[in-house]
Amino acid sequence: MSAQTMISVGLLTLVGFVAGTVIFLASKFLPKEDKSLEEVARIKEFLPGADCGACGYPGCFAYAQAVAKDQQVFVNRPCPTLAPDEEGMRRLEDYLGLKANNKVGRKAVVHCTGESEALADYRGINTCQGAAQVASGHKECPYGCLGLGDCVAVCPPGAISINNKRKIAIIDWETCIGCGLCVSACPQNLIELMPANMPQYLGCNYQAARDIVGRNRCPDGCIHCKICVKVSQEGEVSWDEIKDLPAFDKECCLTATAAIEKCPRHIIKKTAAYRGDVSHP
Amino acid sequence: MSNLIAIFFGMALVNNLVLVKFLGLCPFFGVSKKLGSAFSMGVAVLLVIVVASAVTWPIFHFLLIPYGAEFMRTVIFVLVIASLVQIIEMTIKRTNLTLYNALGIYLPLITTNCAVLGITFINIDQAYTFSESIIAALGAGAGFTLVLIIMSGIRERLDMADPPLAFKGTPIAFITAMFLGLCFLAFRGIIR
Structure with missing residues (x-):
């Protein structure tokens, strides 16, 4: 192998290695993701995902965030889009372990x-x-x-x-x-x-x-x-x-x-x- | 100093990324339907372009040139930019969730954006110094954001208009982009 080939292979390996190491270090030392974020994502799974804003929050993600923070939000103001859907409503209620009021959509x-x-x-x-x-x-x-x-x-x-x-x-x-x-x-x-x-x-x-x-x-x-x-x-x-x-x-x-x-x-x-x-x- | 100003405006207006150099055309048409998302995309591109220039310049001048491996810049730059965007995305996601929600979808899109790679090559080809290449990246990003905002403003209005059926949607956007490009051609005379 010529010297140039060696250098090329070496350089690419070096840069790739350094980049990989930096990503690894970043994932290790950056502050961890909010645990609540996973909870929010799970609650969002139950929501219709129409991002219609009927609940008063800007989109389903924001509503899920609010519910994850304070479950009373769900009890007092259940997602109006989900409310008429008994099956979907029951699943979310089971998940949160709560019963919602004002279910009339x-x-x-x-x-x-x-x-x-x-x-x-x-x-x-x-x-x-x-x-x-x-x-x-x-x-x-x-x-x-x-x-x-x-x-x-x-x-x-x-x-x-x-x-x-x-x-x-x-x-x-x-x-x-x-x-x-x-x-x-x-x-x-x-x-x-x-x-x-x-x-x-x-x-x-x-x-x-x-x-x-x-x-x-x-x-x-x-x-x-x-x-x-x-x-x-x-x-x-x-x-x-x-x-x-x-x-x-x-x-x-x-x-x-x-x-x-x-x-x-x-x-x-x-x-x-x-x-x-x-x-x- | 005047040199830096000339580079900034030269990159932003005269050699505009989208309309003159034809780089980053996919976000130009893909994300220019709504003013809000166009602005987010523009800012995200601006951020990534500047950071990518700041990282690739030293790599080229202190790593590739001493070893006589300038021909490897494409593969090395692609590698560096891809991992860079990963790190930026991770950092934003873990430190500022609101910003991540605003930029979220657009950051991964940028990973494969030719505009970012294009600017790093232009910096090398023009033999810019480090500060010059940062300014050039800032200018290019600002120009990209500007064009995206102009285009989204026009397209929001175009939705109201009533063009012939065959021109509705993307065709009329292409024609609009052509006129926009003609307008930007007028900047040619400002800076050589």
Whole structure:
């Protein structure tokens, strides 16, 4: 072997050896990884991993960190996305050895039926955010769903679809994880999070009650007749004076069967959690 | 001193890593979709480039040249940079978890980034002194970060735009990169 070959082999061996030694020393003498990090990783295994932020922490990792630090976080505020999933919830409860409260998840509803006619042909930036900038959107009702799908784009599980005929966002409660990303994405503030056992919601967001012309803007608009409040027997429907629209009982989620039937515009819609006449047997 | 300033801006703007030297193109397109991640990636690259230059320069001048083994610089540099990134990642992971979460995914990506290796070669080819090569690395990293931030800003806006269907996504990004490269060509006249 020539001297050059020897030198090359020697140099490469030397550099490789030194580099390996330095890595070894670094792994030996650097402060050890937080033990809690492994715990966090294990808790994170149980979480859905959607990083939706519904729990109030920035992502599943941060939530797992908070739970690893203080398990009461899990008891008082279980992951809202995991909560409706009994099987997954049980596994995490078994692992932590705790029982969680507030297991009812949240689901999103769109307060609009999309029946309002289009006032003009909108050809701008193809988002609701863009359309809402131009004269409260291109639909006749200034409060209505614009149907350009800003909520569809942000929905982590893809639970929202747009009905192309009526141009309205439709949320599938089976897939909805209640993260609330669509709530902040909607420029019309039409989407609201409900308790998952809420049996009905209002399909209208038309707030300018005394605007008589407004009544005719949409065949499905609330006409503020308050019949729903009059027929309610146990206070399942009350009147929200600020929005000037009916509001449903959010605490125990009473079923407003009479109001659903009597509403002249039929805009009190049943949700997937509707179980018939439960509250008035 | 003026020499160092010239090297810094020469590396950052005139001989920009991405747009003029065509190094580090994969992160340029891969990580330039969101402003936040583009910034993290840029800072991580800046850090690694500077440390890699600081380590490879002495190795070349005090180890390879005396033994007449300059031809081995590629394999030696690759070895050194790969282990270097390992050590940096380990250090950050164990000392600052928040920083690790911010940079985490990007550090291993950089291990195989040609931009880092490219800068160490440029330092050798231009016969820079040690301080000059550190400044050159700083400039190159700053230029890389700058271009990544500009590109991500443009791409965030591009998502809003409504290009023909065939151009949607990466094709329009390529065309944008071309215009960006043309813009950076204008820096040619500043420093020879």
